[in-house]
Amino acid sequence: VWYEIVQATLKRNDVKLVAYVPDKVFTPLIKSLHADKDFLTFATAREEEALGVLSGAWMGGRRGAVLMQASGFGTIPNALASPIVPYQIPAIMFVSERGTLGEFNLGQALVCRTMRPVLESLAVEHHTITRHDELEFIVDRSVKQSVATQAAVAFILSPLLTAGKVFEN
């Protein structure tokens, strides 16, 4: 399952501090991380704040990742512009791609369209992951590269991978 692969890959790369803002699609990953005592998993009030914690943790010698929804990404450009990019913090970001492939919420759709241009304008590497068979390769290699080059990376997890939000009734 996708979230088990993500969790195992993070653990293997010693990325064991995970801050998140809750998202329905990421809920199984969040629950699984909480259940794994090797991880320090905690919610933050905002995505910016999570990036701040990751920055401090990196300065203290510990690798971290942040989980957020695409709409949450809309709140972090300033945190990317400082401290993440200028201070060369290898922030590992997982973004649950919302506002595409069948969602009705126009607000999410607009943030979804601005997300990649923002990442590109800040020269932050990003990968949209759609397939299980590519997930481990992309995450494993990119985490290693992120740490080695001290540059942030964003993984955009497509509904094609996660099944997206399941609409009830």
Place this chain on the structure above:
Amino acid sequence: MPTSTSSTAPRSRTAASYDNAKVVNRFDLTKRLVAKLKKDEAVIGGIGNTNFDLRSAGRRPQNFYMLGSMGLAIPIALGVALAQPRRHVIALEGDGSLLMQLGCLTTIAALKPANHGQRPLPDHRWPTHRGSRKSPTRSRSPAPPASPRAPGPQTRMISTAWSMPRSPTAGQHSSPPASTTSRASAPPTATPCRSGSASCTGSECAGWCRGS
């Protein structure tokens, strides 16, 4: 905290009561803090004046002079505290900056019991207020801990007034609310110097007052 008893009280009376108040100077406080550091305490400066004060109080490699990340001094300090649970971590943050990221306090409070046996914190200190008279953070000082804290790792948060007057004798006593101040810097006041000394020639405040 002196306050006017009537909205029609003469301006001079209000000002006089402020003049008689004991005011803590932010830079002086920072200098005292740095002078008391003993080990490898990590100190995270907030955006703007808290950062400049920290630098002016004497450079140390354990300090982080943050630029541009308004509101993130406390989250960054939390990250250091989580990564290095044996190290004492201090965040200097302005009240306006804190308002931009108030939610970080809930994160710290929530992590307290679940932090792998570490206790990164709660010793909230709010020692200085007077400058931001209209700020919601003013005069909301939490009561001190009822019992002595157990020794161990902790994060200390010090909120300093965003628009703290440079001098207790400054003529202008009204400060804009934090929400209306510029993100880039505090409003330019300088009467006569942020060190609080009327006779400062630049040596007490690391040159801040020169040219003002």
